[in-house]
Amino acid sequence: MNLPAFCAGMLAALLCAAPARAAPVRLDDSLSSAPRIYLRQEWRDTFPVPGRGPDLLSILARASVEVRLKTDSYVGRHARIFLVLPSIANSGALPPDMRIEWRTRGAMHAGIASPGTRTLVYEGRIGATVTGDWFDFFVTADSRTLGSNVQFQPYFELETE
């Protein structure tokens, strides 16, 4: 077996082994507790830390929201839910060094995401018409690249097998 033939064989085997997965569906999150989450930009340190040089400009913002996702079409099915953080905001591209981190209080997973990524927050059987959890969000960014009055819309996608 030459090398190209071996690679083709391996690829075919992997494709056959993977279960069929439906295309991700964007979930309706309009039942969530806050229609709009206002976050306050703050300096990371109350005062600049001497000796740290000019690296003083990170900011923090935080908010808690009860995320409630309509999952009535998937009750009883095994599914994975992802938080998707688009790379685009109202003012253009989000800075790549921005991070949105969250902790949860129930069945969903804590995690961290950067612009343009999707992060698994739940995997298992969908047991109710509404699936959710409290999310305590922390947003960090460098104000030199973030700017003012930035709005962005993370959303949730569901995949079933």
Place this chain on the structure above:
Amino acid sequence: MFVGAAATLAWAMPGPAHALIFDLGPSPARQLHLQVGTGGSGGQTMPANPTVDVVSVTVPAASLGNSSAQVMSTSNPNTIDPYPPVSLTCSDGRRVLVSAIARVPRGTANAVLSLNSAVPLSNATGQILPFSQISWTSSDNSVPSGVFNTGAAQTLLNMTTSRQYESCHTFSYANTGIVAAGTYRGRVTYTLSMP
């Protein structure tokens, strides 16, 4: 051009009913803080402190006008940078804390720390002594050493980056020339400004 159009479309597209909109609000406010000698007590907003420290020296009669520099003492022997984390204490009875902070969320601070020593020291009978007789050495040159130039706007520091500059300054009287007897008093004003 194509990329910009695609980005706008992606944001404006409503998709399904959607609740989670994060609004990050305005950038953090710009900040200026200045402490010379006795300062504030910490906290997000520096309280105005009306204390004016006195730096002084008594020249021994035997040394009058002999060009032997006389190190000066301060009325507050223990000036401390009160902002967490505390990092600098000027505490030998001679050193005076000079701390300047300029913060901008983006761009260049372009803050300037300047001095006004235009009004000379004077004694009770109106005789004067120019502030150019007084110099200072800096503990680390973050806020540099220098000599008062008797100008109304002597630049001590150009602050381009968003950070804190702080040093302990020890003042000296040059003691060149005989002056009329008396106690000479004067005031130097430090100003931190940002356009």
